[in-house]
Amino acid sequence: MNRTVRKMLVVTKPGDAAAKAVRTAMTGFLTERGVPFETCEHRQDSCGEAERLRGPFDLAVVLGGDGTFIGAARRLLRLEIPLMGVNLGRVGFLTQLERDHWRPWLARVLDQGFRAAHRLVLAYRVERGGEPVHAGLAVNELVVSRGDLARLIHLGVTCDGVAVSSLRADGLIVSTPMGSSAYGASAGGPLVHAGLAALCVTPVCPFLNGFKPLVLPPDVVLGVRVEEQAGEVNVTEDGQGLVRLMPGDEVVVEKSPTDLLVADLGPDAYFAKLKKHGFLIER
Missing domain, CATH: 2.60.200.30 (Probable inorganic polyphosphate/atp-NAD kinase; domain 2)
Structure with missing residues (x-):
């Protein structure tokens, strides 16, 4: 069953100009759509701290590379928020979206909802x-x-x-x-x-x-x-x-008794990543 997005959390890599630019564009888009949101930087003393975040959240979008996504996933795990990563780093194996693809994906999610997949931790x-x-x-x-x-x-x-x-x-x-x-x-x-x-x-x-x-x-x-x-x-x-x-x-x-939840991009996404990074070769 699809999940509806009523409130979002936007997590950014601290001190990163690209993350700041995408955050500004994304929060502007959410404001236009009338979707409440909060933002935080991925820092050990802030991201995921209950006293700093006024959830609940239906979706967290992480802006950064795989390292930012992994760190944010650990610290947000107990809140059980589905995560979507926007790749602003070099590899981008865990971050599901490229930086230019977030807008059409998010527009579709706000209109139609999304599915979440479980990942072992x-x-x-x-x-x-x-x-x-x-x-x-x-x-x-x-x-x-x-x-x-x-x-x-x-x-x-x-x-x-x-x-x-x-x-x-x-x-x-x-x-x-x-x-x-x-x-x-x-x-x-x-x-x-x-x-x-x-x-x-x-x-x-x-x-x-x-x-x-x-x-x-x-x-x-x-x-x-x-x-x-x-x-x-x-x-x-x-x-x-x-x-x-x-x-x-x-x-x-x-x-872990709590699974990581990630926004599901469908059955093609996993194999597309393997092919992109050379784990699978098409002849």
């Missing part, structure tokens, strides 16, 4: 001595990896408490289907359709290639334990936040 926590010391969310992927020194790290992997493997590698990627086309694909992992609910586990340069990429059901609890280390070991969320890990630390990963 990862919830994780870092346990130290059995106690949680950090927790967060990832829209694309979590990466447990070595620091600056070119030394392999030793990781133990469990699934629902069952030992899966022990490996030496540069790192391990746990990605969502939406994020499977990012770092995971570069490391040799599978392309998993963004509409599926699954966890993708891909090693980064495993020693003796003893760990193959895995696709796991969405209801499993995955554990990645630092067995030993000869240098720094980190866990990063979506390439935007970093936590140092100690020997014995375990990163526990599972499906």
Whole structure:
């Protein structure tokens, strides 16, 4: 069933001239159409803070690149607002619209409504001595990896408490289907359709290639334990936040109880993105 837009949120990348220009044009368009809206910049201390936003909102449009979209998605997740990204960056794999295409799309949405699609999000926590010391969310992927020194790290992997493997590698990627086309694909992992609910586990340069990429059901609890280390070991969320890990630390990963909602552009959009970025080639 189509959703009706009664109020919108416009999120912009701070300090970006292109985002500011599109925001000015978009809010002018909404004013002409009589659609209430609010705006915020994608900052950790403002975007998504309940006391600063007077929702509820039916749609949030994010103006920026993939990094802005991912960060805004994490911080707005609890508000359960469907997101649409307008690409003002270089890659634009997650942002669905190009900068010149937002006006006809938005006019159609205001007249006819839109459909929202669910996307899996990862919830994780870092346990130290059995106690949680950090927790967060990832829209694309979590990466447990070595620091600056070119030394392999030793990781133990469990699934629902069952030992899966022990490996030496540069790192391990746990990605969502939406994020499977990012770092995971570069490391040799599978392309998993963004509409599926699954966890993708891909090693980064495993020693003796003893760990193959895995696709796991969405209801499993995955554990990645630092067995030993000869240098720094980190866990990063979506390439935007970093936590140092100690020997014995375990990163526990599972499906977030709240899905990310995105405005659905139809069945062609996903494959069009894969073709545009060279994942699929037409002969």
